[in-house]
Amino acid sequence: MEDEIRVLKSRKNAVILAHNYQPMEIQALADVVGDSLELAVKAKETGADLIVVCGVRFMAETAKILNPGRKVIIPVEDAGCPLADHLTPAMILEARRQHPDAAVVVYVNSSAECKALADITCTSANAVRVVASLQNDEILFGPDANLAAYVQRELPDKRIIPLPPWGHCYVHTGFSLADVEAARKRGGIIVCHPECLPEVQEExxxxxxxxxxxxxxxxxxxxxxxxxxxxxxxxxxxxxxxxRVFYEKPDAVCSDMKKIKPADLLRALDREEHEIVLSPSVMEDARRAIERMLAAGA
Ligand code: 13P
Ligand code: SF4
Known part of the structure; x- marks a missing residue:
């Protein structure tokens, strides 16, 4: 299967981008493995005719928004991000009405429609830099309330308003102070993603x-x-x-990130599916917000 994938990839001048959470067998078949920011940057730089995104839907949408003239596919159509589903365009419009002086920063873990309503997007790698680059004191930030809390802690002079206040990732909020305590007892360095709860971030x-x-x-x-x-x-x-020795939490699994199997990748390359199709006006507005993020020193 590996050989078939490589032959199809070169025949179709395709590039395979995979997120760090993809199964190792998919990572081994990818041209680029990275975080969501690195994948967006690679998607923008690629000269490939076909872009295959092994990750979740918002990552494939970001690649498409940055490459409106190229074909972008995701091997499994329903690989989504439950965190992204916490934010809707209606919430952004209502929050803008209530906070007319606030800038709207939308985390890339969101739909293309939400990005289209943002002043700027961010990823977890550049959220602090992006918010610091804005003149506004008040920032509407969504959908991850824990990433919002992290940015607030780093930038105390800003007023970060989480949108919605309950936006979270079920994988990261699964880490607790009990996990911190257990790790401390055994020794070593605790490294957490900013989607973890604020009390875990603090420790x-x-x-x-x-x-x-x-x-x-x-x-x-x-x-x-x-x-x-x-x-x-x-x-x-x-x-x-x-x-180096690394310890994981066995039940910290994003089930959507595990949906793509090598057979799906092979089929996707062969049939060039599932294509990401977005409305041109949504893509244009979302692209402005993403390009602004990339210009802010991504
Ligand atoms: P990164 O941008 O750190 O890769 O995070 C993406 C994500 O989905 C985290 O759950
Ligand atoms: Fe979304 Fe959480 Fe999965 Fe990341 S780990 S893709 S934020 S559900």
Missing amino acids: ADMIASTGGMVRGAADGGNEPWWVFTEREMVSRLRYLCPG
């Missing part, structure tokens, strides 16, 4: 996006790492830094 030694974890783990140190994010991240870190 962690380091807060990083998945790309930030890859960079941080390669610092040459040899202390064990407790990795508070989706379980597959640990497989990726073990692969990249074989000399």
Whole structure:
């Protein structure tokens, strides 16, 4: 299957982008593996005719928005992000009405329609930089309320309003102070994703996006790492830094990230499905918000 995928990929001048949470067998078939920001940047730079995104839908939509003239496909159509579903365009419009002076920052884990209503997007890797780049004191930030709390802590002079206040990722809110305590007893460095709960963030030694974890783990140190994010991240870190010990939480699994199997990737390349199709006006408005993020020093 691996050979068939490689032959099809070169015949169709395709590029395969995979997120750090994808199963290792998919990561092994990808041209680029990274966090959501790195995948967006690669999608913008690619010269490929066909872009295959192995991740969840918002990642494929971002690739399409940045490449309106190219075909972008996702091998499994219903691989979504439950966090993204917490925010709707109606919520943004109502919040704008209530806070006319606020800027709207939309996390990339969101629908294309929500991005189209944003002043700027952000990822977990650049959220603080993006918000710091804005003149507005008041910021409507969604859909992740825990990432919003992280940005608030880093930028106390801003007033960050989470939109909605309950937006969260079920995988990351699964980490608790009991997990911190258990890790502390055994020793090592606790690294958490900013989608974790604020009380967990406060106790962690380091807060990083998945790309930030890859960079941080390669610092040459040899202390064990407790990795508070989706379980597959640990497989990726073990692969990249074989000399270091990493611990995962076995039940920290994003089920949508596990939907794509090598057979789906092969079929997707062969049939060029499932194509991401978005309205041209939504793409144009969303592209403005994403390009503004990339210009803000992504
Ligand atoms: P990263 O941008 O850190 O890759 O995070 C994306 C994501 O979905 C986290 O759950
Ligand atoms: Fe969405 Fe959470 Fe899965 Fe990331 S881990 S894709 S935020 S549900």
